[in-house]
Amino acid sequence: MLQNILNKTGSTNGNQYITKASEMSDVLENYLFNIFEKELNTPNSVLLSYKPIVVKKIAAYISGKINMPASIGISGETASGKSTITMDLIETIESFGTEFGVPDIITRVNTDDYYYDRSEMVKAAGSFSEFAKNYDLDSPDALELELMCENIKELLAGKATYLPKYDMSGTAIRYDNYTYAKPSKIIISEGLFTLTDKVRDAFNFKIYVDIPENIKRTRFFIRAEERGLGDSAEIIYANANKKAEFYIRPCRNIADIVLSGAADRIKYKNFLNKIIGLIQEIYY
Secondary structure (H helix, E strand, C coil), X not given: CHHHHHCCCCCCCCCHHHHHHHHHHHHHHHHHHHHHHHHHCCCCCCEEEECHHHHHHHHHHHHCCCCCCEEEEEEECCCCCHHHHHHHHHHHHHHHHHHCCCCCCEEEEEHHHHECCCHHHHHHHCCHHHXXXXXXXXXXXXXXXXXXXHHHHHHHCCCCEEEEEECCCCCCCEEEEEEEECCCXXXXXXXXXXXXXXXXXXXXXXXXXXXXXXXXXXXXXXXXXXXXXXXXXXXXXXXXXXXXXXXXXCHHHHCCEEEECCCCHHHHHHHHHHHHHHHHHHHC
């Protein structure tokens, strides 16, 4: 068993702690590599690709070789499934924290909450759909990403902070200093522009969610109807595609992990639980 191997990797007494953590990290790296490779070669895998360095980094965090909070940034095009994947990750990690009594295990920072307040422009246009025809929401410049980067770094430094809250119902109102956020072991963020250049350096782990065009389009227009975008939906979708080519799709290349937005949700949780299982075997 893994625990039997880890028990042979030195002692945690005094100056031997660093040695043990380093040796444990090496052992874990091999186990994690096998988990990633097996998933990558599974039909309808949640994994489309990954960089080997991310396996080493995860092993370093689990072993304690890196002893600091971890930040995860998740990006992808509109309707790629990034929000759903993020919430499933949060739910799985929180369940682990509850089961094993790990407090303050994860904090979410929502990229969409950093859209600038444009409520007066919506009022002037008469409706959000009319406003959206003439205002580009599909550009990083529509968000205060510098503030988001600052908030994440505050949390990583162990400082509590207040996050903004953006009203997605069509008012374009942003409430500043709205949500109290406590520092935690994991900080997670998702959004269209989460991995763009103004904020990407705040993340230790970068994840991109990819999706086939036909699935993305279907999801988008279902959501557009729910949000009452009306006849502006086609214009918004065309603009989103155009801007994604410039702003979002290049983020795939800098991501540590590329996930499939079309994979079954249960498979995401199963994959994550295999990694969490290593933590349970070592520490609990």
